[in-house]
Structures are given as C-alpha cells and as structure tokens.
Amino acid sequence: MTAANTDDHKPRPLRSVRAAALKGEARIPGDKSISHRALMFGGLARGTTEISGLLEGEDVLRTAAAMQAMGAVVDQTGPGQWSVHGTGVGALLEPTAPFDFGNAGTGVRLTMGLTAGHGLNVTFDGDASLRKRPMGRVLNPLREMGAQVSEAAEGDRLPLTLKGPETVVPIRYVLPVASAQVKSAVLLAGLDCPGTVTVVEPAATRDHTERMLRYFGAELDTKNGYEGREITLVGRPNLRGRQVAVPSDPSSAAFPLVAALLVDGSEIELPGVIMNPTRSGLVQTLREMGADISIDNRREAGGEPVADLIVRGSRLSAIDVPADRAPSMIDEYPILAVAAAFAEGTSQMRGLEELRVKESDRLRAVVDGLSANGVTCRIEGNDLLVDGTGGTGRNVPGGGTVKTHLDHRIAMAFLVMGLATDNPVTIDDSRMVATSFPDFTPLMSELGASFEPVG
Ligand code: S3P
Numbered sequence: 001m002t003a004a005n006t007d008d009h010k011p012r013p014l015r016s017v018r019a020a021a022l023k024g025e026a027r028i029p030g031d032k033s034i035s036h037r038a039l040m041f042g043g044l045a046r047g048t049t050e051i052s053g054l055l056e057g058e059d060v061l062r063t064a065a066a067m068q069a070m071g072a073v074v075d076q077t078g079p080g081q082w083s084v085h086g087t088g089v090g091a092l093l094e095p096t097a098p099f100d101f102g103n104a105g106t107g108v109r110l111t112m113g114l115t116a117g118h119g120l121n122v123t124f125d126g127d128a129s130l131r132k133r134p135m136g137r138v139l140n141p142l143r144e145m146g147a148q149v150s151e152a153a154e155g156d157r158l159p160l161t162l163k164g165p166e167t168v169v170p171i172r173y174v175l176p177v178a179s180a181q182v183k184s185a186v187l188l189a190g191l192d193c194p195g196t197v198t199v200v201e202p203a204a205t206r207d208h209t210e211r212m213l214r215y216f217g218a219e220l221d222t223k224n225g226y227e228g229r230e231i232t233l234v235g236r237p238n239l240r241g242r243q244v245a246v247p248s249d250p251s252s253a254a255f256p257l258v259a260a261l262l263v264d265g266s267e268i269e270l271p272g273v274i275m276n277p278t279r280s281g282l283v284q285t286l287r288e289m290g291a292d293i294s295i296d297n298r299r300e301a302g303g304e305p306v307a308d309l310i311v312r313g314s315r316l317s318a319i320d321v322p323a324d325r326a327p328s329m330i331d332e333y334p335i336l337a338v339a340a341a342f343a344e345g346t347s348q349m350r351g352l353e354e355l356r357v358k359e360s361d362r363l364r365a366v367v368d369g370l371s372a373n374g375v376t377c378r379i380e381g382n383d384l385l386v387d388g389t390g391g392t393g394r395n396v397p398g399g400g401t402v403k404t405h406l407d408h409r410i411a412m413a414f415l416v417m418g419l420a421t422d423n424p425v426t427i428d429d430s431r432m433v434a435t436s437f438p439d440f441t442p443l444m445s446e447l448g449a450s451f452e453p454v455g
Helices: 032-044 058-069 105-117 128-132 136-144 180-189 208-215 250-262 281-288 323-341 353-357 362-372 408-417 431-435 440-447
Strands: 014-017 023-025 048-052 073-078 081-085 121-125 148-150 160-163 172-174 196-201 220-225 228-234 243-245 267-274 292-301 304-312 344-349 377-380 383-389 425-427 450-453
Touching (some): 014 408, 032 058, 032 081, 058 105, 058 431, 105 121, 105 136, 105 160, 105 180, 136 148, 136 160, 180 196, 180 228, 250 267, 250 292, 250 323, 250 440, 281 292, 281 323, 323 344, 323 353, 323 383, 323 408, 353 362, 362 377, 362 383, 362 408, 408 431, 408 440
Parallel strands (some): 023 267, 048 243, 172 196
Antiparallel strands (some): 014 450, 073 081, 121 160, 148 160, 196 228, 220 228, 267 304, 377 383
C-alpha cells in the first residue's frame, strides 16, 4: 500500500454557490483520530486487527505506510476495510527511509512517541504546513524519557531526526498545553517502558488513546488528581489484535451539519456520529445558539458513544463560548465562526491560542476569510469576535476569495459558507480536503449543494 500524494499538483480553486434546501442522509466517514490509532495499535498488537470504516484520507494513509515500514502487515481488504497484522510491543523495526507525514499532525506526533519509545532512529518530515508546526511540545517529554533530537529545523520543527533510548525512562508528565496529541505521544512512548508512565492533563482532551489502549489489552488507570486528570499506563502490555469499527467523525459531520442549519428549509440526517463528551462541544454550542439538532438513538459503537443527528435549517443567536470548552471542539472553530456570521448578535469565542498552530494559523485564516466575504470580525488577544448579520435585515454578502493555507478545515468551512451567502465564495485550493474528507464534494452535492471548479 502507498500513501496518496498531492504535493506536486497545482492548486485547485473551487467556488460554492447559494443552495436550495439541503435534504437527505449523509454517511460521514470514519473518525480521523480513531483511524490513526486503530492502525497504530493494530500494528503493535500481536495477531490480526480487522478495521472497518477506516477513514481513507491522505493523513491516515501516511500512518498506514509508516506502520508497514516498521514491520506491520497492513492490507486494504475492501472499501474502508483494513487488516493489520501487528509486530507485538517492543518488536517494531527501524524503517529504512525517512517518514514523510505530509499534512498530518496527529500521524507525525503520535508516531514520534511510538518510534522513540521503541528505541528507533527515524527522520521525520512533512509538507509546508507541517514544517511550520511546533514539535517541541512532543519532543520535550520524549527527551525526558531519554530520546535525542538531531538535525531539527529551527525551533524544534521538521525535518528532524529522533533517536529513542535503549530503555525508556518512566516519567510523570504534566501537559503544559491541552493536547491529545502530546498526551498520546507520551503514552505511546511508554508502551515499551519497564515501569509506568503517567500523563496529567489539566483540561480533558479527546480520550480515544485511553479507550483503545484498554480495548487492545493495556492496563491503564485514570483518576482525578489535584493537577488534573491523571492517566497511568503500565508498560510492556500484551496488546492483542481486535476488531475495530470506526464510528463517524464529528469534526467532519460539522460541515454538512452547519450547512443544513444555514440553508433555509433544510433537513438532513447524520447517522452514527461520535458523541463522546471530549468531542461534542460544537453540537452543544450550536444548540445553545438555537440550532434545531435532534440527538436520537444514543448508543455505543466501536467503543464510543454515538447518536443519529437530525438537523434542520435554524435561526441562530450569538454565543459566548468559554475557553474551557475549546478542547472538546478544537477543530470546529472555523465552521462555528461561519455559523456565527449568520447569527443574531456578536459571538465571542474565547481562549483560542491553540488555533494558531493547527494546519494553518486558523485564527488569522478565519478572520481573513470572513472579512473577505463582508463579515465584521476581529481578534482580541486569543479571542475571536464575529458580528452576525442575523437580525440586521441583511444577509452575509460573500463574493470573496479565501486563502486556505493548505488547511482542509478552512477549505470546507468556507465552501459551506458560500451555500448561504448572497454571492458565491471561492477558495483558492480544495486539494487538502482529501486529507480528512475525500468524499466531501460528492457527499455535499448529494444533499443538494453545488460547488463549481474555477479557472
Ligand atoms: C487530535 C488532537 C487535536 C486535534 C487534531 C487531532 C488527535 O490536536 O486538533 O485534529 O487525534 O489527538 P492537539 O492535540 O494538538 O490539540
């Protein structure tokens, strides 16, 4: 198997135009965070892991290629169906070539934990977006565990070479940023450690690593301590291959969901979307804004709480989103800001410093994109303020071109915006959508949206 590569193609601008009511059922692809982890834990476990509903986006395919290069046998057996024959903890092989993770922050950061924890010597690289993102947040705890970093670009950035120690030093690490990627990298580095590794998170972040490690057979204890949630992993677990059914990604569902809210008369169903409390901040926030979202048939799927969402076109009111909600909706601010542009009143989204280090500086990209389309908005410190036009008797003008900066979520958020603005919204490049939601365009078209190639 090989990872897809968009590096050498030309930008592909796309324009979205005002839509009539969106209708139908949209089956959202598998969760990106869980897809990466399923391949990693499957690749580490003894025996065979059968994965269904894997997100076959470019980011995840890079992780599949990396696991294969370290000795796992990874095969696609059908659409979304993958079989992974793992090496066993402690038995990963040193890859013979550098890892190029493309656009994938989760893939690169978690794999760094894995390779350092296994004493491997690996060179990591990525695309222009990934090369700008901070890796020190992962490298610092890995250094404490005995790893060495060489040939790093300035500021602990990619490309860099990471060499794991012969024996990992067990640590207790208090996260300086609320980041599931850093938490997961430390836990993964602890897998081949002769002792326990503890990560303390002051604010709860997505807990898929903890859920899946337990499911694959690891001993993992969580408790609330004075500094936050403490997660302790007992090293050298006997991970065994499992069946993993990946449920639908709430961060991808967010785009058709907001589209249906903004386009009058819409009614769509999104079945089986993850409703894990560490991921459901957007649905909570939109409902507080007056969004008509029914949450039906709550159940468990693939070890996660899921539900069917029914979404209807709605009038929205402005919202003040507290900073402590950010981890549960960290990837959803671009699309929430778009929703806020149509709401009645000024919305405030607080404590968004982490948005500056995503696939792009999303705080800047959102403000520039909204401004280019006639929305009044501003950044105050780490807060984003958006003046909604709802209630002003006028609609959002649109008509602008948005710079996407190699960021899939900026691309999709503004394509959704153009479905409800007076004039079309153009994005400068739609290629990166394939990193997380390869079928975004056909899925939205099926609901009634229309996107036109430009040029
Ligand atoms: C992810 C964690 C988040 C999120 C990213 C996926 C994960 O990043 O933004 O899309 O799978 O662990 P941070 O850990 O940097 O907040």
